[in-house]
Amino acid sequence: MTRTYPDEPAEAFPQPPRTITDRKDRPIDVIPADDADTESLVEMYLDFDPADRAQGIPPVKEEAIREWLETILDGDCVNVVAKHDDTVAGHATLVPDNEDEHELAIFVLQAYQGAGIGTALVETLLGYGQTEGIDHVWLTVERWNDPAISLYEKVGFEISSAESFEIEMAIRL
Amino acid sequence: MKLLLGVGGSELSYQALTETLERVSETGDELTVAIFENGDIDADLETVQQRIQEHIDESGLEPPIRHVEGTSPGSELVNIAESEGFDRIVLGGGGRSPLGKIQLGPIVEFVLLNAQTPVTLIR
Numbered sequence: 349m350t351r352t353y354p355d356e357p358a359e360a361f362p363q364p365p366r367t368i369t370d371r372k373d374r375p376i377d378v379i380p381a382d383d384a385d386t387e388s389l390v391e392m393y394l395d396f397d398p399a400d401r402a403q404g405i406p407p408v409k410e411e412a413i414r415e416w417l418e419t420i421l422d423g424d425c426v427n428v429v430a431k432h433d434d435t436v437a438g439h440a441t442l443v444p445d446n447e448d449e450h451e452l453a454i455f456v457l458q459a460y461q462g463a464g465i466g467t468a469l470v471e472t473l474l475g476y477g478q479t480e481g482i483d484h485v486w487l488t489v490e491r492w493n494d495p496a497i498s499l500y501e502k503v504g505f506e507i508s509s510a511e512s513f514e515i516e517m518a519i520r521l
Numbered sequence: 522m523k524l525l526l527g528v529g530g531s532e533l534s535y536q537a538l539t540e541t542l543e544r545v546s547e548t549g550d551e552l553t554v555a556i557f558e559n560g561d562i563d564a565d566l567e568t569v570q571q572r573i574q575e576h577i578d579e580s581g582l583e584p585p586i587r588h589v590e591g592t593s594p595g596s597e598l599v600n601i602a603e604s605e606g607f608d609r610i611v612l613g614g615g616g617r618s619p620l621g622k623i624q625l626g627p628i629v630e631f632v633l634l635n636a637q638t639p640v641t642l643i644r
Contacts, residue, residue, distance in 0.1 A: 404623035405621045444619060450619075
């Protein structure tokens with residue numbers, strides 16, 4: 349599949365680790381997932397509201413969650429998590445496809461949504477990706493998911509295809 | 522029940538073929554296999570046809586096989602189902618993206634949105 353990317357690469361994004369204060373005044377650490385405990389990530393997905401799933405992920409059952417995490421926490425993927433004290437509040441991932449481009453997804457626990465954590469996660473993930481030499485990132489988002497689409501646009505993603513059930517967006521790093 | 526199974530040569534479409542053949546041998550439904558050209562598949566039509574035939578031979582069933590003509594296989598499948606009184610269209614699809622999101626190809630999507638008959642998506 350040939351994907352359309354913006355002509356110009358994006359600016360430099362912030363890199364992990366960093367600490368932000370979210371809109372509810374909570375201190376949130378955004379760190380590489382390698383430095384976090386996988387079990388706390390499993391916990392987050394067990395708490396995840398199934399209504400917030402997108403296109404079949406995250407899986408619902410613990411075994412399926414573990415299996416899925418194993419794939420996306422693999423060595424050639426790039427992952428960051430957002431932590432509030434010991435709670436993992438969000439997770440963002442870049443997974444390579446067969447064309448040396450990377451697919452992006454983010455997940456934020458319901459109690460932490462709408463507080464700017466998603467934006468911090470995406471920006472920091474892209475910053476981490478830049479240091480890892482990743483230059484083409486794409487994602488799909490359901491066409492009714494306006495908050496997500498505006499978040500991605502704000503960060504610099506452009507719509508690359510809108511012909512399908514999902515909108516596809518892409519950014520050049 | 523009259524079933525119209527579309528097969529375009531993706532792995533998921535062969536899987537749907539196998540599952541449908543198994544199911545039909547239990548239910549005795551009247552199955553027609555419709556071969557279409559899927560632009561996203563590298564294999565040529567002859568190879569696809571051959572693989573379909575192998576699957577069918579293994580099943581011991583003898584469903585009629587037909588070809589979907591034209592450049593818009595989705596719309597043609599819908600036409601065939603409607604004009605020839607099929608009760609249901611069956612398709613394989615819903616592959617996964619690198620990070621596990623389920624994705625529907627344009628042909629499946631067209632059929633789901635436009636068919637007047639029920640559609641079974643095997644994934």
